[in-house]
Amino acid sequence: MKDNLSQRSNAMSFDVEDYFQVQAFADVCDRARWDGYESRVERNTNLILDLLAERGTHATFFTLGWVAERYPSIVRRVVAEGHELASHGYAHHRVDQQTPDQFRADIRQTKQILEGATGAPIKGYRAATFSVGPTTPWAFQVLEEEGYAYSSSVYPVAHDNYSNPDAPRFAYRPKGTSRLWEYPISTVRLAGRNIPCGGGGYFRFAPYAAFRRAIAHINETEHQSAIFYLHPWEVDPDQPRPEGVSLKSRFRHYLNLTRTVPRLKRLLQDFRWDRIDRVFAANPAT
Ligand SMILES: [Zn+2]
Numbered sequence: 001m002k003d004n005l006s007q008r009s010n011a012m013s014f015d016v017e018d019y020f021q022v023q024a025f026a027d028v029c030d031r032a033r034w035d036g037y038e039s040r041v042e043r044n045t046n047l048i049l050d051l052l053a054e055r056g057t058h059a060t061f062f063t064l065g066w067v068a069e070r071y072p073s074i075v076r077r078v079v080a081e082g083h084e085l086a087s088h089g090y091a092h093h094r095v096d097q098q099t100p101d102q103f104r105a106d107i108r109q110t111k112q113i114l115e116g117a118t119g120a121p122i123k124g125y126r127a128a129t130f131s132v133g134p135t136t137p138w139a140f141q142v143l144e145e146e147g148y149a150y151s152s153s154v155y156p157v158a159h160d161n162y163s164n165p166d167a168p169r170f171a172y173r174p175k176g177t178s179r180l181w182e183y184p185i186s187t188v189r190l191a192g193r194n195i196p197c198g199g200g201g202y203f204r205f206a207p208y209a210a211f212r213r214a215i216a217h218i219n220e221t222e223h224q225s226a227i228f229y230l231h232p233w234e235v236d237p238d239q240p241r242p243e244g245v246s247l248k249s250r251f252r253h254y255l256n257l258t259r260t261v262p263r264l265k266r267l268l269q270d271f272r273w274d275r276i277d278r279v280f281a282a283n284p285a286t
Pocket residue numbers: 015017088092127128129
């Protein structure tokens with residue numbers, strides 16, 4: 001496309017979970033009560049799928065097993081429209097709060113649910129809240145053993161929920177694996193630190209031009225593909241607001257939700273995007 005800043009394909013991804021399933025609300029929105037909340041995930045994912053269809057863009061959808069069980073129409077539409085369906089675990093448990101056996105059962109069950117609903121082979125996994133890191137050295141090996149080809153579970157920035165600032169910034173083979181790849185969320189180096197530019201709350205907080213510059217830099221100067229992610233609830237300013245959430249979490253979750261759709265449209269127009277498995281198809285296992 002002529003209007004793209006770069007001819008290189010970048011990876012667009014969405015973590016398909018509902019507004020009450022985020023880590024920041026975990027103390028307030030107990031898993032046992034999830035079925036009692038008004039669900040918005042189907043509406044919001046459909047809105048994103050409509051946007052992608054308008055642009056003719058494909059993406060990867062890391063989906064909770066819990067969501068796929070209740071709303072199989074979402075995952076069927078994802079696959080029918082040519083997107084990549086991937087796993088976000090069953091019920092958004094942090095990896096660093098599971099034993100290796102619990103983790104294995106979780107990713108195995110989710111793969112079965114997603115494949116059962118669609119018939120599409122599940123190759124990719126993204127950890128809830130980017131919760132793999134120095135305390136879970138076994139996680140990548142378990143993923144490989146369970147038939148996953150790649151993970152996109154590391155956001156190598158300093159952050160209170162997913163601090164893993166020393167991980168590599170670009171695709172790498174995690175220690176202990178022989179085929180599996182990790183595709184970290186994109187960052188740029190500035191003054192010796194990794195600055196996030198791959199989405200999440202930062203995308204609604206910082207000016208759009210900063211993201212545009214950062215991704216262009218990754219493409220043109222570093223000759224790498226960027227990896228970006230958003231959530232369906234980020235396109236929904238009218239979502240219900242559970243009570244009892246801390247001020248910090250409210251700030252992060254609700255900040256500038258009206259900006260997401262217009263910014264996502266610009267991002268889709270300014271760069272070339274595709275599913276993770278196709279962007280990194282040159283890496284053997286993917
Ligand atoms: Zn998530």
